[in-house]
Amino acid sequence: MPIALEGVSKVFPNGQIAVRDLTLEIGDGELLVLVGPSGCGKSTVLRLIAGLETPTSGRIVMDGRDMTSVPAHERDLAMVFQSYALYPHKSVADNLGFGLRMRGVERATIDQRVRAVAKALQIERLLPLKPAQLSGGQRQRVALGRAIVREPRAFLLDEPLSNLDPQLRFDTRTELAQLHRRLHATMIHVTHDQEEAMTLGDRIAVMRDGAAEQIAPPLEVYQRPANVFVATFVGSPKMNLFDVTATTGAGGALVLSGSGVFVDAPTRRIESGAPLLLGLRPRDITLVAPGQGDAVAQIDLIEPLGHEAVVHARIEGAGTEITLVAGVDQDLVPSTTIGLRFRREGIHLFRQDDGKRLS
Amino acid sequence: MKPRLLSVAAVLFVGAFAFPVYWTIASSFAPEARLFDVPPLLPTDGTLDHYRALLDPRQFWLPMRNSLIVSAATTALAICLGTPAAYALTRLTFRGRVPLLAGILAVSMLPQISLVPPLYLALRATHLINTYAGLVLPYLSFALPLSIWLLVGYFRQLPPEVEDAALVDGASRVQTLRYIVLPLAWPGIATAAIVTFLYCWNEFIFALSFTLGPERQTAPVAIALLRGRYQVPWGEILAAAVVITIPVVAVVVAFERRIVEGLTAGAMKG
Numbered sequence: 048m049p050i051a052l053e054g055v056s057k058v059f060p061n062g063q064i065a066v067r068d069l070t071l072e073i074g075d076g077e078l079l080v081l082v083g084p085s086g087c088g089k090s091t092v093l094r095l096i097a098g099l100e101t102p103t104s105g106r107i108v109m110d111g112r113d114m115t116s117v118p119a120h121e122r123d124l125a126m127v128f129q130s131y132a133l134y135p136h137k138s139v140a141d142n143l144g145f146g147l148r149m150r151g152v153e154r155a156t157i158d159q160r161v162r163a164v165a166k167a168l169q170i171e172r173l174l175p176l177k178p179a180q181l182s183g184g185q186r187q188r189v190a191l192g193r194a195i196v197r198e199p200r201a202f203l204l205d206e207p208l209s210n211l212d213p214q215l216r217f218d219t220r221t222e223l224a225q226l227h228r229r230l231h232a233t234m235i236h237v238t239h240d241q242e243e244a245m246t247l248g249d250r251i252a253v254m255r256d257g258a259a260e261q262i263a264p265p266l267e268v269y270q271r272p273a274n275v276f277v278a279t280f281v282g283s284p285k286m287n288l289f290d291v292t293a294t295t296g297a298g299g300a301l302v303l304s305g306s307g308v309f310v311d312a313p314t315r316r317i318e319s320g321a322p323l324l325l326g327l328r329p330r331d332i333t334l335v336a337p338g339q340g341d342a343v344a345q346i347d348l349i350e351p352l353g354h355e356a357v358v359h360a361r362i363e364g365a366g367t368e369i370t371l372v373a374g375v376d377q378d379l380v381p382s383t384t385i386g387l388r389f390r391r392e393g394i395h396l397f398r399q400d401d402g403k404r405l406s
Numbered sequence: 407m408k409p410r411l412l413s414v415a416a417v418l419f420v421g422a423f424a425f426p427v428y429w430t431i432a433s434s435f436a437p438e439a440r441l442f443d444v445p446p447l448l449p450t451d452g453t454l455d456h457y458r459a460l461l462d463p464r465q466f467w468l469p470m471r472n473s474l475i476v477s478a479a480t481t482a483l484a485i486c487l488g489t490p491a492a493y494a495l496t497r498l499t500f501r502g503r504v505p506l507l508a509g510i511l512a513v514s515m516l517p518q519i520s521l522v523p524p525l526y527l528a529l530r531a532t533h534l535i536n537t538y539a540g541l542v543l544p545y546l547s548f549a550l551p552l553s554i555w556l557l558v559g560y561f562r563q564l565p566p567e568v569e570d571a572a573l574v575d576g577a578s579r580v581q582t583l584r585y586i587v588l589p590l591a592w593p594g595i596a597t598a599a600i601v602t603f604l605y606c607w608n609e610f611i612f613a614l615s616f617t618l619g620p621e622r623q624t625a626p627v628a629i630a631l632l633r634g635r636y637q638v639p640w641g642e643i644l645a646a647a648v649v650i651t652i653p654v655v656a657v658v659v660a661f662e663r664r665i666v667e668g669l670t671a672g673a674m675k676g
Contacts, residue, residue, distance in 0.1 A: 060499075099570050119573040120581075126574040132567035136589045145585070146575035197575070 048110045048200040048233050049075045050096060055105030057091055057257075065091040067257040068105070073201075078227045078234040080248035082241055084280070088257035089237045093203050096235065098122050109200070120149070125194035129206040131186045133178040139189050140165075140174040146197045164196040184215050195226075201233040208243065220246060241281045245269065253277045271395075275402035278326050278395060284357055284370050287332075289325045290399070293317045303396075307365030310341050313394050317405065324397040329357065331393025332371040334379075340388035344369060346381050360385065434644040441640055456641035457649075466646055468620055469628035474653070476541045476613075476624060477606035483542065484549040484602050485595060491550075492557035493583055497569065507558070514551030521547060522615045529616055536618040544612045552605060553598045560594025561587070600661055604654060625650045 050073040057066040065088045073079045081089040094100045098119030107115045144157045165171045168188050208216045244251045245265045252262040261273035272278035278286045291305035301312035344360035396405040435452040460466045534540035572582040613624040629646045
């Protein structure tokens with residue numbers, strides 16, 4: 048079911064603006080990930096769609112119908128909560144069947160569907176148990192099952208993986224992606240983990256202070272971040288940023304210089320003298336012999352990750368900090384001087400005043 | 407503090423509370439002549455005379471029955487009305503919610519005696535003086551605020567996400583209350599019911615003011631009226647004190663775990 052938010056704002060009674068003028072469209076069967084730092088309003092967006100909060104202004108449209116004032120229990124959506132929010136006094140089977148029971152589905156049908164979902168999620172064994180007897184991972188599966196068994200018109204997932212330990216989180220993430228492919232259901236997934244957003248989303252919406260900074264497919268967000276916030280939020284390790292100024296160099300070519308960096312401008316559409324931010328992802332920097340690349344730096348610290356190493360260095364002269372990723376075969380030690388080459392296609396330019404992308 | 411010192415302190419502390427109770431019980435079985443012996447040690451020539459006098463010529467079972475009816479009815483009404491009220495005050499947002507909550511607290515703070523004249527006039531006008539309803543309704547003036555406050559405190563610490571889950575799952579507010587909140591809040595409701603019952607059981611001023619004769623008097627009033635013009639039947643008063651304590655003790659013993667759970671819930675996780 049397609050869902051649309053049209054100019055939705057939410058101001059809490061204490062004056063806190065959780066969502067500001069958000070317009071968002073989620074296509075039928077699409078998995079949209081809302082991602083952003085804590086407090087950016089992403090969970091509030093989910094609760095607005097669920098009907099657990101009422102927007103201060105704007106409309107929420109589902110399947111072409113205005114649902115803004117329809118109460119939560121009539122929206123036919125399913126939500127998975129971060130805390131799982133299982134009914135503590137009910138058995139797993141009753142937890143799974145509760146939604147169907149509330150909709151007046153027959154006992155026999157409920158049993159059958161509960162059993163089918165339990166089988167698919169491999170939680171059949173747990174059906175007679177109470178939530179308190181389950182492990183965190185098992186509770187998460189039950190919460191997921193409770194959503195699936197209803198066959199809702201859309202799934203709302205509020206940080207469903209954040210309480211799992213890393214290995215389990217990784218496995219469940221894969222399973223979620225498979226589930227989405229199998230069910231072809233509309234899903235809205237909220238997370239603060241940019242990696243989760245990148246791997247799961249058909250599109251991702253990066254949020255800050257209640258507003259969407261960019262809504263686009265994951266690769267586009269990574270390759271063409273709309274502004275400095277998105278650029279630094281998405282991707283790990285974080286994108287390097289340098290203060291640079293565009294100047295007309297010898298022969299009329301436009302060059303960018305500053306912070307110890309000196310490169311040809313990748314585009315002509317820059318005013319000379321404009322203060323800019325040059326962004327460069329750590330993986331777009333390669334190590335070369337000192338004097339050969341675009342900058343010379345001294346290594347501060349090396350963090351080996353096994354298959355590669357994160358290198359923190361300082362550009363000589365300017366003292367600007369820079370992070371890059373190097374192969375482990377390169378024999379690096381702190382305090383060595385290295386040359387850095389910037390991949391030209393990896394250069395992002397942002398205006399300094401509002402942080403917007405230039406090219 | 408050293409464990410031994412601690413146990414000595416505990417014994418002294420419990421003793422300070424237990425001794426008067428012991429005195430009451432022991433004396434209620436003592437014959438008239440030895441009623442004022444000090445100290446009232448183990449009665450060797452115990453007698454049931456006071457109890458017999460209390461039940462037969464005095465018909466003390468009548469005020470006991472009245473107390474039970476009035477307290478039970480008040481408690482039932484206070485819980486039935488107070489539970490949805492407390493839930494609404496906890497979970498729904500509506501205009502005037504906070505003033506309403508403060509108002510309920512303020513009402514329960516009024517000194518009871520100040521309510522007696524207006525309530526008396528109201529009850530007389532509605533011909534409810536000396537009836538069960540004439541006690542139950544005034545009792546609600548303190549029982550309802552009391553139970554609402556206890557329940558609001560309990561509902562507040564239930565995880566709201568569980569209710570959100572039920573709402574998204576397709577349960578209306580009322581169904582959420584019925585299938586999710588009530589089963590979870592049961593210890594809190596039991597606590598509120600017990601505390602309310604005990605308040606009603608011990609109530610004196612309303613019961614004295616709004617009843618006319620023994621047919622509707624409650625136990626505390628009956629005890630106060632045991633005093634004759636020329637003598638005070640201490641033996642029977644002590645026996646009556648023991649008798650009216652029995653239901654209280656029974657309730658507390660039966661629900662001891664629930665009360666402790668209800669009063670301390672949320673203090674610890676899990």
